[in-house]
Amino acid sequence: MSFKHAARSLLVVLVASTIGLVFAWFAGSGSVMLAGFPAVFTCALLAFGVNWLAYVPAALFRSDRFYDTTGAITYLTVIVAACAAAQDAHGQLDPAALAVAGMVAAWTIRLGSFLFTRIHAAGGTDVRFEKIKVNPPRFLVAWTLQACWVIFTASAALIIITAPEPRPLDAFFWAGATLWAVGFAFEVIADEQKRRFKADPANRSRFITSGLWAWSQHPNYFGEITLWTGILVIALPSLSGWGWLAVLSPLFVTLLLTKVSGINLLDAIAEKRWGDDPAWQAYRRTTAVLFPKPPAK
Structure with a gap:
């Protein structure tokens, strides 16, 4: 891979991660705090951290076997973190926050297990990654975009869970x-x-x-x-x-x-x-x- 193409991929990583973090900072600006930042923003940092950490062995072994599983783990991580922030702020989770956390967890576990079973039944590889998993910079883009997917998709749920005031049903x-x-x-x-x-x-x-x-x-x-x-x-x-x-x-x-x-x-x-x-x-x-x-x- 040429330096030009590698630089382009790394630029995409930088832009995508910046967009995800800026979105989380503003969208979650009214949330309770977690580790000194608005909880939704901290959850976004966790989403990138989980995916970039999982990327390292995936790139070394040129494997996409656990890509979808990492996506599921990312959802569960940010939901648990949001619940912890709400628990710390309010002393307990209100019924709406608890229900929404359960909804996201149920969807995540069901879809994550379904995709895990499907990818292993197919031999542990996904056609989407055939070309890019042998190219570390392009492969990093995929893991970065997965973190962005979690941040944008779960944003409404995270705002509900980390709201400064309890929500009635x-x-x-x-x-x-x-x-x-x-x-x-x-x-x-x-x-x-x-x-x-x-x-x-x-x-x-x-x-x-x-x-x-x-x-x-x-x-x-x-x-x-x-x-x-x-x-x-x-x-x-x-x-x-x-x-x-x-x-x-x-x-x-x-x-x-x-x-x-x-x-x-x-x-x-x-x-x-x-x-x-x-x-x-x-x-x-x-x-x-x-x-x-x-x-x-």
Whole structure:
């Protein structure tokens, strides 16, 4: 790798980490303190620290085996840190903060274990990293962006947990919790349906069109966007000033899953596999891309 390309990758790392930390500083400016800084900002420092620490052995062994697992550990780390800050400030966690911490933990553990199982079933490697894991500066970009993913996505949850005033279980909480439950159910059911479909040898060269996948081409992504939107709804009464930056949480998830590493990447792979298949063309034409709608008759 040339010096120019290495420098460019390191510049991306610098810019991305700066954006993540600046975002956390302003979005969490009203949060309780943790280690002398606003708790949300301290959580952002932890997110980068966890990923950069995990990057070292990953780069040495040119392995992406624990990339997704590190993402899950990062979420759990920042949630635990936020809870510790709230506990220290208030003496106990209020019901809304405790519930939101549980929601994020449940989503993290479920998705993290699902991705861990999937990557090991595939031989411990991910096609996304085939080229970049042999290139340390570019590989560092991936780990840095994962920390940014955690910071932006979890920002609304962190603001709820570290709010200076306890939150009641109000209408915003129940509306958001309902959205979260719907989204979580969609993601879990869709992933399980696809796992069972792919586990059947008869489906080796086929694509799934049954269950929730008959309602949406990407029902798991719809679920993820919905559950983070639910957490933002819970956060709304806690937002003020720069805290309103937390509205970027579900918007960031939507952008990531539709334009960066989600739908567009999977669609390109699917088009390469089944692009000439009339059944695939019909499925793409008649099935909603993201937001579910009843299957075409």
